[in-house]
Amino acid sequence: MEEEPRVTVLEDYLKGIEKKVDNLKVLIEVSSLISSTLDLNDLMPLVMEKAKNVMNAEACSILFYNRETNKLEFEVAMCDENSKSDILKKTITLEMGQGIAGWVAENRKAIVIEDVSKDSRFFQGADKMTGFTTKSIVAVPLVGRSGLIGVAEIINPSVKDYDTEIFELLCRQFAIAIENARFHKESIEREKLKQQLEIASSLQKSFLPESPLIRKGKFTISAVNYSAAQVGGDIYDFVEPSDEKMGVLIGDVSGKGISAALYMAKFISDFRYVSHGLDEPDVTLNRLNSLVSKAPRGMFLTAIYSVVNTVTGHLHLSVAGHPPFIWISAGEVRVMTVESGPPLGIMPVEYPSVSLQLRCGDRVIFLTDGVFDAKNSAGERIGFDPVVEFARRHAEDPQLVSRIIEYVDDFSKGMERADDLTMVEIWWNA
Amino acid sequence: MKIEVVDCKGVKVLALSGDIDMYSSPDLRKELMHFVHKKVSPLLVDFRGVSYIDSSGIATFVEGLKSMMGYGGKLKFVGIPEKIMEILCFAKLDRVFEIYGSIDDACRN
Structure with missing residues (x-):
């Protein structure tokens, strides 16, 4: 063995x-x-x-x-x-x-x-x-x-x-x-933040007028508002300070996210309180300015408040650091840079006001910087002038506001909307 | 965005470059408020390298300006590129901030 x-x-x-x-x-x-x-x-x-x-x-x-x-x-x-x-x-x-x-x-x-x-x-x-x-x-x-x-x-x-x-x-x-x-925790936090932003966005929308379109006499006042992915602070509102008049507000809160949504909510409630029965836009802005001046972190708001007499076509407006607006009259597109004060909430100031006499068929379009700050995939911004040029080419189009939005969306195709986009139109229908 | 702190003949200058937006504003705020808490005046901000500023960036400067006004401090902007000047003018902020062509101009005034 x-x-x-x-x-x-x-x-x-x-x-x-x-x-x-x-x-x-x-x-x-x-x-x-x-x-x-x-x-x-x-x-x-x-x-x-x-x-x-x-x-x-x-x-x-x-x-x-x-x-x-x-x-x-x-x-x-x-x-x-x-x-x-x-x-x-x-x-x-x-x-x-x-x-x-x-x-x-x-x-x-x-x-x-x-x-x-x-x-x-x-x-x-x-x-x-x-x-x-x-x-x-x-x-x-x-x-x-x-x-x-x-x-x-x-x-x-x-x-x-x-x-x-x-x-x-x-x-x-x-x-x-x-x-x-850590990556897991961050992704959960990102998801939570996304959910909070979605809630902020819905809350923000709930503060805007129930209908984006209002008719009074021969005037049609309409608005479009698209929220940015990060939730911006664009705002618009329609009020009736007296029988014949309509108050039309457009504004943009500085910053984005939940803080902008909260600030916007406070502002809109202040605006509705202050503008009640008051048809002087400069006085309205003066009062709002003192109400929002204690906002934290330097937050401010640019705005245009206009009051239109729907019988006479007289438009009285006051501007607080908001971008120029467009006035289309007899087919001519005018960029209106009127006397303005700084944005609301920065410093005590008396806001100036201006008056325009609209004619039958005129359209006034207010917009926020989300329109002309839109970026394309190359990182270029569309700019204010090209938007105005586009409006000139389509001045007679009844759907001009929609056409402008299509133009902006086409420019920034494939990109996440970085800022809220809002346009408000006052139209004296022929 | 990049922030460089430069001492120019005894005057503090924040030399900025890149985009000032909601993502970079917190860093800018930290740096700016550091000088504000020390009651530095004048404080210059050199915009020559800045390609873009959004409303969160402007709000950061508004906060700095308001805090500096509390102790009589001066916040001065220099070398603002044309496109950024356009944004400031649109918002009538050229009346809110002190704006100069160069660091020397800002120091002289």
């Missing part, structure tokens, strides 16, 4: 193999932990607890790198007492290069320090604040695809033959997991 070959294996070698198997087990466990959740708050303590147990350590911590302040901040600190963790998280930040963690972050290198008392880089402030005694540290940088994420530290491990390889491997996986969790 043939004798089986005998293999002699050294005990140390076997121990080494056993250790590698144990390490692999830990890595597999951490991998499954990482794939089990995208919530960073759940993930970090789980992984660090695992690392702490492997090294039989007294404490562990994760410091995140804050790009804005260029400092390291304690995100997770696990030790014998929660109060010590809280002190670290609330009170201690490290400069780049400060302390062991600062050195690891700056040099992007793992480090093992068996006796911190002999290392001049060690920052004693944390121990003084918490009453904890740090003897030894294993610190590894957390580096992801987008650069430095932070530093992971194991404090006072009782395993003396430090094998940083396992901790480094673990941290590499961990860095990827942190990035994935």
